[in-house]
Amino acid sequence: MGLTEAEFAGRVVGMRKTLYHICYGLLWREADWEDAVSECVRKALLKRETLRDERAFTAWMIRILVNECHSIHRRAARETLVDEVPERTAPHDSGAVLREAILSLPEKLRLPVILHYMDGYPLSDVARALRVPEGTVKSRLARARERLKDILSDEEA
Amino acid sequence: MQGKFEFAFPDAPESFDQAIFRALHEEGGARPVRHVGRRLLIAACLLLILSAVCYAMVKGFGILDLLRNRGGVRPAEGAAELVQPLPEQEGGQFDGVRLTVEEALTDGRQLYFTARFALEKPSGAVLLGDGDSASGEAEKGGKTFAQLAKEAGCPLLRAEITNIQIDGRDAEDIEAVDTARDGDGLVYAFRVPCDAGGGAPLQLTLSAVLTDVLNQGQDRTQHRALTAAVRATGRATAYTWGGPLTLPGFGCEIRSVRLTLTPVATYADVEYAPLPGATRAQLQAVSNMPLQFGDAAGRAISSGLGGETEYHGGVSVQRDILPALEALPDALLLGPYDDENGQFYESVTLSIVDARKETTP
Numbered sequence: 001m002g003l004t005e006a007e008f009a010g011r012v013v014g015m016r017k018t019l020y021h022i023c024y025g026l027l028w029r030e031a032d033w034e035d036a037v038s039e040c041v042r043k044a045l046l047k048r049e050t051l052r053d054e055r056a057f058t059a060w061m062i063r064i065l066v067n068e069c070h071s072i073h074r075r076a077a078r079e080t081l082v083d084e085v086p087e088r089t090a091p092h093d094s095g096a097v098l099r100e101a102i103l104s105l106p107e108k109l110r111l112p113v114i115l116h117y118m119d120g121y122p123l124s125d126v127a128r129a130l131r132v133p134e135g136t137v138k139s140r141l142a143r144a145r146e147r148l149k150d151i152l153s154d155e156e157a
Numbered sequence: 158m159q160g161k162f163e164f165a166f167p168d169a170p171e172s173f174d175q176a177i178f179r180a181l182h183e184e185g186g187a188r189p190v191r192h193v194g195r196r197l198l199i200a201a202c203l204l205l206i207l208s209a210v211c212y213a214m215v216k217g218f219g220i221l222d223l224l225r226n227r228g229g230v231r232p233a234e235g236a237a238e239l240v241q242p243l244p245e246q247e248g249g250q251f252d253g254v255r256l257t258v259e260e261a262l263t264d265g266r267q268l269y270f271t272a273r274f275a276l277e278k279p280s281g282a283v284l285l286g287d288g289d290s291a292s293g294e295a296e297k298g299g300k301t302f303a304q305l306a307k308e309a310g311c312p313l314l315r316a317e318i319t320n321i322q323i324d325g326r327d328a329e330d331i332e333a334v335d336t337a338r339d340g341d342g343l344v345y346a347f348r349v350p351c352d353a354g355g356g357a358p359l360q361l362t363l364s365a366v367l368t369d370v371l372n373q374g375q376d377r378t379q380h381r382a383l384t385a386a387v388r389a390t391g392r393a394t395a396y397t398w399g400g401p402l403t404l405p406g407f408g409c410e411i412r413s414v415r416l417t418l419t420p421v422a423t424y425a426d427v428e429y430a431p432l433p434g435a436t437r438a439q440l441q442a443v444s445n446m447p448l449q450f451g452d453a454a455g456r457a458i459s460s461g462l463g464g465e466t467e468y469h470g471g472v473s474v475q476r477d478i479l480p481a482l483e484a485l486p487d488a489l490l491l492g493p494y495d496d497e498n499g500q501f502y503e504s505v506t507l508s509i510v511d512a513r514k515e516t517t518p
Contacts, residue, residue, distance in 0.1 A: 009181045016177055020169035034176035041180035055291075098165045106467055117162040128287065132331060133347075135320035135364075139329045 003057070008048050011057055012041055018058075018119045019065055025103065025114045026069040036072055040065040058121070059129035066111070101151040109144040112137050220260045220271045223335040223346035224421070230334075230462055233481040235420035239264060239390055248383035251367045253281045254314065258361060258385040259344075264419035265391030265517060267478075268323065268351035269334065272363060274316040275342040282306070285315040286336045286343050291370050303371065312369045312377075316343055320364040323351055332462065348462060348478075353389035354517065361385045393419045396485055396512040400428075402505040407493050408432050408439025411448075412472070414491065414507060422462065423479040425450060427491065430472045447475055449494035452486065455501060457494055485509050 003011065012019075019040070023033035044064050051060055102113055115126045116137070127134045220240060224230045241261045249256035254274055261270040274284055283306040285291065291303040291313055306313035321328045334346040353359060362384045369377030395417040401410040409429050417424040427448055431439065447466060450458045462478035492504030 012177060012181060016169065016174060019177070020173050021166055023173070024166050024169075030170065030172070033173055037173065038176045038180040041177055042183070045181070095165045098162070099167075102162075102165055113162070118165060131333060133318060133321065133333060135327055136329065136331045138320075139327055 003048050003051070003054060005045070008045060012044070012061070015058060015061060018062070018115070018121075021114050021118055022062065022065050022111070023069065025110055026066065026107065027072060032069075032072050036065060036068045039071075040068045043068070056128065059125060062115070062129040063131070097152065098148075101148050104151060105144055105147055109140050109147065112140045113144045113148075116141060218259075218271065218273075218337055218339045218344045220262050220269050220346060223271060223337060223344070224269065226335055226337070230422065230478075231480045232422070233420045233483055236262070236264075236481070239420060241387060241390075243385050243387070246383045246385045249363075249365070249381055251365075251379050251381055253277050254284070254316065254367060256316075256363070256365050256381065256383060258363065258383070261361065261385070261387040262421065263351055263353070263359075263387065263389045263391050264421040265354045265389075265393045266350070266352060266417060266419060266424045267421070268349045268359070268361070268387065268389075269421065270347055270349075270361065270385075270387070272318060272345045272347070272365075273339070273342055274345075274365075274367075279341065280309050280311060282311045282314045283309065284341065284343050285313060285370065286338065286345075287315075287317050287333070306371065313371050315368045315370050316365070317368075318345060318347070318363050318365050321347065321349055322360075322362040322364075323349065324360050325362070334462065351389065354391050355389065357389040359387045359389050361387050391419060392517060393417050394485075394514065394516045396509070396514055398507055398512055402491075403432065404492055404503055404505065405432070406503045408435030411491065411505060416485065416489075418482050418485065421481060423482045425475075425477040425479055427475040427477075428472055429475070447477075448491055449501070450477070450479060451490035451492075451494070451501060451504065453488040453490070453506075455490060455504075457499070458489075485512070 019037050020033070023036050027033055027036060040061065044061055051057065102110060105113065111130060112126055115121045115129065116123065121129075123134045123137050127137045130137065221232055221236060224232055239262050243258050243261060245255075245257050254276060257273050257275070259271045259273050261268060263269075276282055276284070283295075283302050285302055291301065295302045295305050300308075303313055321331050328349040328351075330350055332348045334348050336346075337344045351359070362382060364380065364382045367379045367381075395415060397416075398414040400412040400414075402414075403410045409431050412428045412430060413426075414428075415426040417426075429448065452458060458479055466473050466475045487509050489507045490501060490504040491507055493502045494500070495502060
């Protein structure tokens, strides 16, 4: 028994901040964020009846979106070899230093930071979304914290 | 910690929310319906054939069976000699459920093992794996796991492994290779980086949690830890190419490539860095796109157990786990690859005659 369209829409709207953070964290261009999230929602809507566990919805959506972001990278790679990419859209505010530090992390450290520290998902949910054990999430977060500390202290110096 | 990070990214632009609403709206009324019957029939036939093939393949729950079930991982014949059946361990005893590490396999690069959650009494509980949910459909008779547990008057227990240690240190970059349901029990297969060899003894410690999902809030969570003794075995042949090998269109140079062939898998370590003067667009492509291995005819070699890329001081190190190779072919390609069109954008050729070979017993 899967989610109805209305239930599905409600769940998607409820996690749109997370969906945006993932797109922002993984893709450079604003147009790509929209393409990624549209394609993710379309695919999830079509496949929603295959989701056996409704409680796993969040992790499932995150996985679909991360895969979509990777596909966009691959598709765009040929163009980005020859074309300049515009600067990432970001205000020059007090959070700029932390934002750039997060974005400079390798993806496998960046995603746990986004999901756990920015969006507040428990370690168990992050582990499920990234298909790694909780221990791996913990160690990745610890490594991310160390790297962020180094980057931010260099920045201050 | 969350407060500090909560506002690190700017708010979503309105166009982002609109894209979500558009996608939700479009799909609501625009499902393809034509020719569905015929396609369904073809799909059903294919599914039947595939199910029969899968059933035939998934008949064992050993570490090699579970590695083979995972697409692209094809251990060679010699891998069977490295499998260590392990005696039952202390510490994995829950109320009515026992956790055991059943088999382990090390090849000098990784430790692979299976861990089984088994019921002490038949129908003593219904076990949920990390990908199952109470409301999910169980294989038996189209009922949910929760229904099965209620009908049997037994608890519904989520059985998970939450941490893995080798010789008392938390293992990093663990991957859950596969999870299988064997009757009432659950079998997990894991991969953990481990470069010990020469028969060295290793202590593998698992932390596990069993949670009664229908009685949450009543402190029905049990934590256990068990330790298994494993020997670090393995033999490998490594081939190394020194760089630089240049990919001018991609804007990077490959500084070194190392392929380590073991009976379980082929491990690839590729170090590359942007060329001086590479454009920002090239830098972005380099940082986001893994390099792909291919055969001499330009066909991609499947990624097996996948890979990862790390950055150290402007240099990227890509590590892949590819299917086992009995011997290195005369030539391999390496370069950025277009998945959709099945073509390399550009590539360099790694010839066996240029490689430095080392063998470890």
